[in-house]
Amino acid sequence: MISPTEENYLKALFALSQNKDGVTANELSKHLDIKMPTVNSMMKRLADKGLVNYESYKPFSLSVEGKRRAALIIRKHRLTEMFLVQKMGFEWDEVHPIAEQIEHIQSDIFFEKMDFLLGYPHTDPHGSPIPSLEGELPIIINKKLSDCIVGQEVTFNAVSNSSPEFLKFLKDKKMALGLSFTIVNIEDYDGSVDIKIQDLPKVTLSKIVSDKILVV
Amino acid sequence: MISPTEENYLKALFALSQNKDGVTANELSKHLDIKMPTVNSMMKRLADKGLVNYESYKPFSLSVEGKRRAALIIRKHRLTEMFLVQKMGFEWDEVHPIAEQIEHIQSDIFFEKMDFLLGYPHTDPHGSPIPSLEGELPIIINKKLSDCIVGQEVTFNAVSNSSPEFLKFLKDKKMALGLSFTIVNIEDYDGSVDIKIQDLPKVTLSKIVSDKILVV
DNA sequence: AATATTTGTTAGATTAGTCTAACTTATTGT
DNA sequence: ACAATAAGTTAGACTAATCTAACAAATATT
Ligand SMILES: [Mn+2]
Ligand SMILES: [Mn+2]
Ligand SMILES: [Mn+2]
Ligand SMILES: [Mn+2]
Numbered sequence: 001m002i003s004p005t006e007e008n009y010l011k012a013l014f015a016l017s018q019n020k021d022g023v024t025a026n027e028l029s030k031h032l033d034i035k036m037p038t039v040n041s042m043m044k045r046l047a048d049k050g051l052v053n054y055e056s057y058k059p060f061s062l063s064v065e066g067k068r069r070a071a072l073i074i075r076k077h078r079l080t081e082m083f084l085v086q087k088m089g090f091e092w093d094e095v096h097p098i099a100e101q102i103e104h105i106q107s108d109i110f111f112e113k114m115d116f117l118l119g120y121p122h123t124d125p126h127g128s129p130i131p132s133l134e135g136e137l138p139i140i141i142n143k144k145l146s147d148c149i150v151g152q153e154v155t156f157n158a159v160s161n162s163s164p165e166f167l168k169f170l171k172d173k174k175m176a177l178g179l180s181f182t183i184v185n186i187e188d189y190d191g192s193v194d195i196k197i198q199d200l201p202k203v204t205l206s207k208i209v210s211d212k213i214l215v216v
Numbered sequence: 217m218i219s220p221t222e223e224n225y226l227k228a229l230f231a232l233s234q235n236k237d238g239v240t241a242n243e244l245s246k247h248l249d250i251k252m253p254t255v256n257s258m259m260k261r262l263a264d265k266g267l268v269n270y271e272s273y274k275p276f277s278l279s280v281e282g283k284r285r286a287a288l289i290i291r292k293h294r295l296t297e298m299f300l301v302q303k304m305g306f307e308w309d310e311v312h313p314i315a316e317q318i319e320h321i322q323s324d325i326f327f328e329k330m331d332f333l334l335g336y337p338h339t340d341p342h343g344s345p346i347p348s349l350e351g352e353l354p355i356i357i358n359k360k361l362s363d364c365i366v367g368q369e370v371t372f373n374a375v376s377n378s379s380p381e382f383l384k385f386l387k388d389k390k391m392a393l394g395l396s397f398t399i400v401n402i403e404d405y406d407g408s409v410d411i412k413i414q415d416l417p418k419v420t421l422s423k424i425v426s427d428k429i430l431v432v
Numbered sequence: 433a434a435t436a437t438t439t440g441t442t443a444g445a446t447t448a449g450t451c452t453a454a455c456t457t458a459t460t461g462t
Numbered sequence: 463a464c465a466a467t468a469a470g471t472t473a474g475a476c477t478a479a480t481c482t483a484a485c486a487a488a489t490a491t492t
Binding site for chain 2: 478479480481482486487488
Binding site for chain 3: 256272273
């Protein structure tokens with residue numbers, strides 16, 4: 001068996017190893033806000049269970065089985081977030097802390113029901129892909145709004161950061177997933193982006209914001 | 217703060233002290249399937265936290281605050297069971313183990329949403345009352361079917377035991393809460409009860425079953 | 433009343449998950 | 463190349479939650 005605590009470590013390992021080979025003790029420690037010796041002994045424990053590859057003084061990585069387990073926890077997390085928003089009337093900036101707990105519920109049928117009631121969704125409320133039951137995470141080809149060029153028409157597809165503050169900021173600006181708009185200007189000096197949604201007055205987004213907005 | 221483990225002890229204490237003053241270490245130990253010394257030290261811990269009254273060699277009891285806390289956990293458990301049945305398509309014999317986990321989720325708004333979506337129900341899917349937000353448990357005046365007399369017309373209101381086996385048995389017999397029927401005979405020898413639902417052929421229920429069926 | 437049995441308590445061990453302090457290895461800057 | 467700094471590891475302590483073994487108190491049986 002695998003405890004909620006161990007599940008959280010696997011998830012962190014998975015998240016931090018996107019676009020990278022391994023994860024250092026330091027990174028993990030900072031990300032989880034847990035001291036390095038604690039992280040270290042947990043990595044050894046997960047290595048004993050065959051979920052993590054551990055070699056002294058080298059970055060950690062997930063084993064194939066560890067990767068599968070992590071993806072399944074992320075699946076439960078994202079299904080939960082979607083369920084909370086679509087079926088229970090939560091806002092997208094409220095769901096993360098609740099999903100952080102519910103992802104550890106041990107009941108396959110519970111998440112199957114969610115999946116069914118939601119109509120087998122492919123993304124969570126923040127546009128992140130939901131891993132399959134086999135633990136496969138489809139790669140979605142989004143790019144940062146800050147990497148786009150003037151004149152392009154794009155659709156807001158996901159956010160790369162789900163902090164409540166950022167999500168609330170977007171909600172207040174009426175920026176929701178699926179929204180299409182045209183890039184009318186990108187300021188050379190500070191990288192801020194002006195966008196135009198149909199014939200509404202143009203909106204200016206700072207680089208800090210446009211870096212976290214993913215579009216197609 | 218109070219851990220899920222501590223919450224389960226409070227709940228057990230609450231359940232076992234219905235129609236009684238105190239709960240012995242032995243009872244608790246058997247009910248939770250945890251050895252007596254463990255129970256004993258947990259009782260001391262909860263006494264330190266002001267939730268349990270502990271005196272050596274005396275049965276334990278919940279403090280006023282302990283009783284309130286226990287009722288609120290039971291509230292979450294029962295709201296969850298109702299939500300699983302009414303909103304997620306579960307059967308009444310499937311929900312207990314899931315609710316046993318979800319009752320520990322720390323999010324007031326999560327249970328408020330459930331309550332709202334359910335239309336503020338007063339009972340769970342087994343007819344047990346849902347404690348109020350203040351931790352008050354309304355007393356419901358049901359009586360055992362086995363204590364009724366021949367000729368009475370009664371309504372099936374609750375079960376006093378929610379084991380999956382018993383619930384499945386009732387489901388197979390098409391006995392659902394709210395069903396009204398007449399008691400046509402009670403066998404002196406073994407206490408079995410014959411009931412008649414409108415003009416359907418009569419059904420015989422053993423004493424073991426009629427003891428667990430609560431009616432008004 | 434004396435003894436046997438059951439119930440409750442204490443003591444000590446174990447595992448999970450965390451920490452701080454001290455030490456070792458790797459990396460960086462001069 | 464070598465010293466300084468950063469990163470990783472080991473050792474030892476602590477709390478929560480569990481156990482077994484041993485002992486003490488209460489209750490039941492004869
Ligand atoms: Mn999330
Ligand atoms: Mn979590
Ligand atoms: Mn239940
Ligand atoms: Mn529980």
